[in-house]
Amino acid sequence: MKLPTKKRFPENFLWGSASAAYQVEGAYTADGKGASIWDRYVSLGDVTYKGSHGQVAVDHYHRYKEDIALMAEMGLKAYRFSIAWTRILPMGRGAENAAGIAFYHSLIDELHQYDIEPIITIYHWDLPQALQDEYGGWESRQIITDFDHYARILYREYGTKVKYWVSMNEQNVFVTHGYSLGVHPPGIKDRLRSFRANHIVNIANATIIASFRDLVPDGKIGPSLAYSPFYAQTSHPDDIIALETAQDYLTYWYMDIYCRGRYPQSILNILEKLQIDLAIEATDEAVLRAGKPDFLGINYYQSLTVAHNPLDGVVMGGMNTSGKKGTSKEQGIPGLFKIVQNQYLTHTDWDWTIDADGLYVGIKRLTSRYQLPILISENGLGAIDVLDADGKIHDSYRIDYLKAHIIAVGRAIEDGSDVLGYCSWSFTDLLSWLNGYQKRYGFVYIDRDETDDRTLNRYKKDSFSWYQSVIRSNGSNL
Numbered sequence: 001m002k003l004p005t006k007k008r009f010p011e012n013f014l015w016g017s018a019s020a021a022y023q024v025e026g027a028y029t030a031d032g033k034g035a036s037i038w039d040r041y042v043s044l045g046d047v048t049y050k051g052s053h054g055q056v057a058v059d060h061y062h063r064y065k066e067d068i069a070l071m072a073e074m075g076l077k078a079y080r081f082s083i084a085w086t087r088i089l090p091m092g093r094g095a096e097n098a099a100g101i102a103f104y105h106s107l108i109d110e111l112h113q114y115d116i117e118p119i120i121t122i123y124h125w126d127l128p129q130a131l132q133d134e135y136g137g138w139e140s141r142q143i144i145t146d147f148d149h150y151a152r153i154l155y156r157e158y159g160t161k162v163k164y165w166v167s168m169n170e171q172n173v174f175v176t177h178g179y180s181l182g183v184h185p186p187g188i189k190d191r192l193r194s195f196r197a198n199h200i201v202n203i204a205n206a207t208i209i210a211s212f213r214d215l216v217p218d219g220k221i222g223p224s225l226a227y228s229p230f231y232a233q234t235s236h237p238d239d240i241i242a243l244e245t246a247q248d249y250l251t252y253w254y255m256d257i258y259c260r261g262r263y264p265q266s267i268l269n270i271l272e273k274l275q276i277d278l279a280i281e282a283t284d285e286a287v288l289r290a291g292k293p294d295f296l297g298i299n300y301y302q303s304l305t306v307a308h309n310p311l312d313g314v315v316m317g318g319m320n321t322s323g324k325k326g327t328s329k330e331q332g333i334p335g336l337f338k339i340v341q342n343q344y345l346t347h348t349d350w351d352w353t354i355d356a357d358g359l360y361v362g363i364k365r366l367t368s369r370y371q372l373p374i375l376i377s378e379n380g381l382g383a384i385d386v387l388d389a390d391g392k393i394h395d396s397y398r399i400d401y402l403k404a405h406i407i408a409v410g411r412a413i414e415d416g417s418d419v420l421g422y423c424s425w426s427f428t429d430l431l432s433w434l435n436g437y438q439k440r441y442g443f444v445y446i447d448r449d450e451t452d453d454r455t456l457n458r459y460k461k462d463s464f465s466w467y468q469s470v471i472r473s474n475g476s477n478l
């Protein structure tokens with residue numbers, strides 16, 4: 001038997017970075033843009049760190065040429081960005097906004113000029129407020145038609161220019177945070193409504209993937225999920241069962257429906273006991289079957305460790321959004337599992353574990369389960385960076401983090417996983433949804449904070465030239 005030759009990163013590997021419209025663009029009412037649920041939500045006050053919002057963000061809408069020139073200088077191969085639905089259709093449906101459509105044409109053309117592959121995210125959380133007001137957004141099946149209409153406009157406009165598309169960003173986060181924990185818009189805390197909205201999102205996702213097949217036959221599309229592989233705290237069978245349950249509940253609940261068109265039975269059994277009826281309709285199965293992805297997008301930041309959680313145990317909630325280490329609370333679902341500290345790992349200032357091996361483990365687990373190509377659509381370190389008097393930012397901690405995670409991706413490829421690319425989060429600093437501007441992720445520092453837009457000048461961090469050399473050497477120079 002001939003053993004396969006070891007390979008690290010393939011020739012056309014997509015060395016990229018990612019962002020989202022609300023977090024970078026700003027210009028929140030410019031050129032006919034309508035209001036999104038995030039625009040409205042932050043205006044309620046005190047829902048984000050220091051009341052931070054994306055009205056100006058890092059002004060990418062006006063400075064995209066400067067930002068893309070920096071990407072070109074770095075040698076970036078791919079840039080994942082999201083389209084603001086409210087720029088294309090200010091009211092969510094109805095009249096198209098020519099200026100918004102033109103903006104993304106310019107952005108894509110600018111990327112192409114430097115041979116940077118655009119990766120479009122169709123939905124990164126900024127639902128048009130008009131659809132929320134009209135019928136409750138993702139809680140109504142009316143959104144399936146409207147979402148499909150919006151996606152078809154994007155396919156019509158950009159389908160010949162863009163090959164890679166992410167249909168939905170982190171459904172597991174925006175649904176649970178928006179409908180169950182109530183910390184994202186629309187700020188609802190209701191388990192039944194959360195499960196039902198999630199099912200509608202699944203149908204909408206499958207619907208736009210089916211439309212993609214007709215309109216962008218040569219393209220590739222897949223959803224991106226926030227993925228945290230789980231470890232059990234101990235080898236006690238109760239902890240192993242907690243691990244299995246957490247995995248089904250928090251990961252496969254979303255991924256199985258994308259890739260296999262059905263929910264894990266173990267969780268359906270739990271929902272039955274809780275008398276949660278998903279309101280599945282007769283035609284849903286066929287829609288899900290016709291809407292399977294070409295690849296699976298993975299946003300990986302951390303692994304999670306779980307343990308048994310008794311019926312009177314801890315509940316979900318209690319995130320650290322201040323950057324003060326140790327302020328997050330233990331959380332879980334009573335009777336199922338709880339998330340605990342892992343004594344072998346270190347943590348960021350926001351209490352996220354730092355665990356490159358988790359990415360290796362995660363890619364391998366998903367490859368075994370789904371046999372699909374994987375795109376690392378986000379990975380990065382949120383940290384408080386310091387701009388020196390000489391305009392330098394020495395972010396060796398970010399280089400260490402990214403280096404270890406890229407090595408993990410390489411190991412998974414060597415072990416046989418098909419990984420299309422790696423998008424760091426993020427290229428420039430940007431707004432973190434709940435954590436303000438102090439939680440920085442970029443290779444490029446931007447001069448602003450939560451309360452002051454400042455100069456918005458761009459400064460290259462040490463990690464900029466490091467990633468440049470990683471890309472130039474196709475991942476051998478780490």
Ligand code: BGP
Nearest residue numbers: 020169170173226382432433439
């Ligand atoms: C993911 C989102 C991104 C980004 C990132 C970092 O969940 O897709 O939009 O925000 O996480 O998270 P945070 O900003 O909470 O640090």
